[in-house]
Amino acid sequence: MLAFLGGTGPEGRGLALRLAMAGEAVVIGSRDAARAANAAEELRALAPQAKIEGAANADAAGSADAVFLTFPYEGQRPTLEQLGTELAGKTVVNVIAPMTFQRGRGASAVEVEAGSAAQEAQELLPDSLVVGAFQTVSAEDLQDPGKTLEGDVIVCSDHQSAKDLVMGLTPKIPNLRPVDGGILANAKYVEQITPLLVNINRIYKVHAGIKVAGV
């Protein structure tokens, strides 16, 4: 079972939908169990064969083998401080790219004292196996089941087994390729590609991804 905490948002919905379409059982987590159940129902309408349920974040985290963090960065510290027990020993996939938007400047990265959202999550969850991945994959394209995704998923972690698990899941979403991005500290650079892509999207009116050419 894969859980998507904050999975009622666009990135969580999109990843949950695509992985459920690939045959994974998924659970959408939310602070509000009713909202999670609604989102699960909406996703099941898009993919009637898929196993998608909804639950409160703590129940979703407790029932899953791997847990995706797909809420905005602002929610990271309060959420993870509450869920240390549920997440202990598990693979935690941090999809968060801390960003802010300013008129005339577009998107820019928010500085994180730990280096990146992924590193901060690992500090908050010392007993979990944190992986940074999927930050650069378009939420819009993920949510459209007919859309072919373009781009790579750069996977960073200090835990090889967790990295292997995420690199194995990635190609279940058609056309997405995992690229080993090395240690978790490298997640900082991947997270910062996201505001760059947001700004490029605005210039070209596209949903761009990033590819590592030559690998």
Added chain:
Amino acid sequence: MLAFLGGTGPEGRGLALRLAMAGEAVVIGSRDAARAANAAEELRALAPQAKIEGAANADAAGSADAVFLTFPYEGQRPTLEQLGTELAGKTVVNVIAPMTFQRGRGASAVEVEAGSAAQEAQELLPDSLVVGAFQTVSAEDLQDPGKTLEGDVIVCSDHQSAKDLVMGLTPKIPNLRPVDGGILANAKYVEQITPLLVNINRIYKVHAGIKVAGV
């Protein structure tokens, strides 16, 4: 005329060689004019038809229409503090990605107070038109005239005419595509892709580039 300050290093040599092969007149700049002349001679041996000369940095900067900064970050402040007059009114292409290397961690980005090397260069050269570009293009592949390059050049600047000039030069190197990366502040994210690529190169034993998929 295009100048490459610190052009005796691998990135400067490679860019100068490729743009000279495309018919541009180039001048290699160095603190030491004799070293610049040597590098120019070595590059002419690789591309006998090309117009490549060597000069001291100040002379190279003074004679060129557009000037590429291809020295290590440590040299940026002292070099630019000396060359403000020569560089005034010109397009200055910052290729620098501030990086450090640590045993066991690989490459990591050096924090720059201005945000990025490109933004710092613009602060040091208020009368120049600074563009961030080419930071993610493999110096090894550029220096090998038979090698087809892979990847995009993400071009960031607050000066449209200078951005247009660099986006026009980019496809003169076969297979390199310019992508408009927006304002100069976005150069921070591009500069930080470079240590990520260095670490990925080490994992996969390749010379990776970056492509913006979907543009």
